Amino acid sequence: MYNNKSMVATEFIDDEEIKNTLKYAKENANNIELIDAILDKAKEANGLTYKEAAILLESDLEYIKERVFSLAETLKKRFYGNRIVMFAPLYLSNYCVNGCVYCPYHHKNKRIARKKLTQEEIKLEVMALQDMGHKRLALETGEDPENCPIEYVLESIKTIYSIKHKNGDIRRVNVNIAATTVENYRKLKEAGIGTYILFQETYHKETYEQLHPTGPKHNYAYHTEAMDRAMAGGIDDVGLGVLFGLNLYKYDFVGLLMHAEHLEAANGVGPHTLSVPRICDADDINANEYSNAISDELFQKIVAILRIAVPYTGIIVSTRESEKTREKVIKYGVSQVSGGSRTTVGGYAEEEKIDENSAQFEVSDHRTLDEVVNWLLKLGYIPSFCTACYSEGRTGDRFMRLVKSGQIANVCQANSIMTLKEYSEDYASEDTAILANDKIKSEIELIPNIKVKEIVIENLHSLDEGKRNFRF
Ligand code: SF4
Ligand code: SF4
Numbered sequence: 001m002y003n004n005k006s007m008v009a010t011e012f013i014d015d016e017e018i019k020n021t022l023k024y025a026k027e028n029a030n031n032i033e034l035i036d037a038i039l040d041k042a043k044e045a046n047g048l049t050y051k052e053a054a055i056l057l058e059s060d061l062e063y064i065k066e067r068v069f070s071l072a073e074t075l076k077k078r079f080y081g082n083r084i085v086m087f088a089p090l091y092l093s094n095y096c097v098n099g100c101v102y103c104p105y106h107h108k109n110k111r112i113a114r115k116k117l118t119q120e121e122i123k124l125e126v127m128a129l130q131d132m133g134h135k136r137l138a139l140e141t142g143e144d145p146e147n148c149p150i151e152y153v154l155e156s157i158k159t160i161y162s163i164k165h166k167n168g169d170i171r172r173v174n175v176n177i178a179a180t181t182v183e184n185y186r187k188l189k190e191a192g193i194g195t196y197i198l199f200q201e202t203y204h205k206e207t208y209e210q211l212h213p214t215g216p217k218h219n220y221a222y223h224t225e226a227m228d229r230a231m232a233g234g235i236d237d238v239g240l241g242v243l244f245g246l247n248l249y250k251y252d253f254v255g256l257l258m259h260a261e262h263l264e265a266a267n268g269v270g271p272h273t274l275s276v277p278r279i280c281d282a283d284d285i286n287a288n289e290y291s292n293a294i295s296d297e298l299f300q301k302i303v304a305i306l307r308i309a310v311p312y313t314g315i316i317v318s319t320r321e322s323e324k325t326r327e328k329v330i331k332y333g334v335s336q337v338s339g340g341s342r343t344t345v346g347g348y349a350e351e352e353k354i355d356e357n358s359a360q361f362e363v364s365d366h367r368t369l370d371e372v373v374n375w376l377l378k379l380g381y382i383p384s385f386c387t388a389c390y391s392e393g394r395t396g397d398r399f400m401r402l403v404k405s406g407q408i409a410n411v412c413q414a415n416s417i418m419t420l421k422e423y424s425e426d427y428a429s430e431d432t433a434i435l436a437n438d439k440i441k442s443e444i445e446l447i448p449n450i451k452v453k454e455i456v457i458e459n460l461h462s463l464d465e466g467k468r469n470f471r472f
Contacts, residue, residue, distance in 0.1 A: 004265040015205065024054070030061065038055060039068070045311045053306075053308075057250060057305055068304050068305060072303075072304035076332065079403070083416045084337055084376055084383055085337075086373070087137065088369070089140050091346075092345065093144070094360070095116055097215045099218075100217065102201075102243065104361075105360060116148060121349070122159050124350075125349050126163045127168070128348035132340050132368070133369055133423045134369065135170060136194070136385070137170055138176055138197060139156070140176050140177075140360070141176075143178035154187055160173055161192060167468055169469070175196055176199075179222055197239035198238075202246045203254075204255070205220050208223075237396060239273035240263075240274050242276075243279055244279070244302070246292065269400055272314060275315075275318070276334075277318060300328050300329055303333045303334060307332060315335055317336075319365040321364055323365050327379065340369035344360075369427075373432055374429070374432040374435060377435040382443055414452050417456055418463065419471075424436035424437060
């Protein structure tokens with residue numbers, strides 16, 4: 001029986017409720033009056049229910065698609081302006097005891113080299129990332145209590161935050177590790193993590209169990225209830241995601257929004273971010289074998305509807321996607337992108353020595369961070385290296401209140417200008433620095449608050465003089 005406040009996975013992600021929702025969406029896919037009312041509601045930027053969003057997804061009417069894309073673009077601009085937050089993944093270990101059939105790190109794959117970084121190697125990776133200009137990382141590990149225990153992850157986080165190489169420092173470490181206990185989440189919180197990210201992969205229980213035949217991840221309830229344990233452990237920024245293509249996308253789309261509604265209903269705060277990876281090729285994995293794979297056009301539609309369904313939640317897209325696709329989804333909703341990513345363990349410092357087969361997935365966007373920054377600037381965006389909310393304690397419901405009131409946009413804008421200046425001074429190529437400085441000049445003029453504008457200008461001078469890490 002569906003109950004969004006329940007802490008039982010099969011009650012807050014209720015199979016029957018999802019199936020009924022999909023049926024209802026099909027029945028109303030051409031109900032113009034209802035769809036217009038949904039879109040009018042969406043315009044108010046208070047979000048949509050999973051039921052309303054499901055109807056938009058189901059509808060193939062050209063006029064509806066156009067309205068969805070146009071509204072997504074408008075809301076994106078309203079809440080995120082032209083800012084795109086930059087990050088990079090950092091793979092610490094690819095040891096894994098699970099049997100996920102879509103991931104090359106599954107324990108039966110004997111063809112990939114297994115590797116876990118030592119603290120010394122982490123330092124080298126972090127220095128390489130700092131030399132690119134990154135400030136925000138997403139830690140990735142396989143699940144292996146012996147080779148990669150929580151103590152190792154905690155020690156690694158400490159190491160990462162401790163490295164100050166030239167002008168570089170990592171200011172926010174998000175963590176994507178396997179579902180764990182409340183006690184371990186508490187330790188992660190104490191270690192100063194930003195967002196805890198865990199992808200559900202698919203919300204369809206039966207399919208989930210087939211795709212995860214062995215290992216602790218096989219336990220659907222333990223995995224699905226992980227975010228509630230994370231929040232019980234004090235982590236108030238959590239990131240959800242599904243791997244589109246593993247199951248029927250409509251089912252997972254509804255499941256994802258249902259999960260978001262559950263977090264808000266049961267814990268008082270919805271997800272901080274949503275990730276929208278699509279299944280792709282890797283060693284041992286052929287994406288074409290997945291008959292549920294979704295097209296580029298559909299992918300854009302999913303992102304656009306998510307944008308209007310959860311306007312306050314960041315949407316992340318990785319380098320799994322090509323430059324072309326990334327350009328389209330950024331326009332309709334994505335607010336965070338990775339750049340210069342390596343999906344191998346040790347891939348930043350020792351790229352050439354690493355066996356390419358050990359990548360978790362094939363990267364489609366192979367550009368360097370500088371090339372991605374340059375590209376974003378040419379498209380009119382302002383790449384942001386901001387991590388201020390984490391440093392200022394703006395997390396969880398405090399963060400959400402600021403976002404919903406629209407106040408956050410003022411600080412995001414100022415911080416994006418100052419962090420881009422920092423990037424431009426320390427890491428940008430000549431061409432990128434010219435573009436960045438032009439953008440900074442034009443953006444300053446758009447700061448509405450005179451006092452904030454004055455402080456930004458003053459800080460830009462200080463950045464010229466070599467001072468770093470200014471933020472609101
Ligand atoms: Fe291990 Fe994660 Fe890959 Fe599954 S998806 S095999 S848990 S690394
Ligand atoms: Fe993100 Fe906060 Fe920085 Fe805005 S101010 S870009 S919300 S970290």
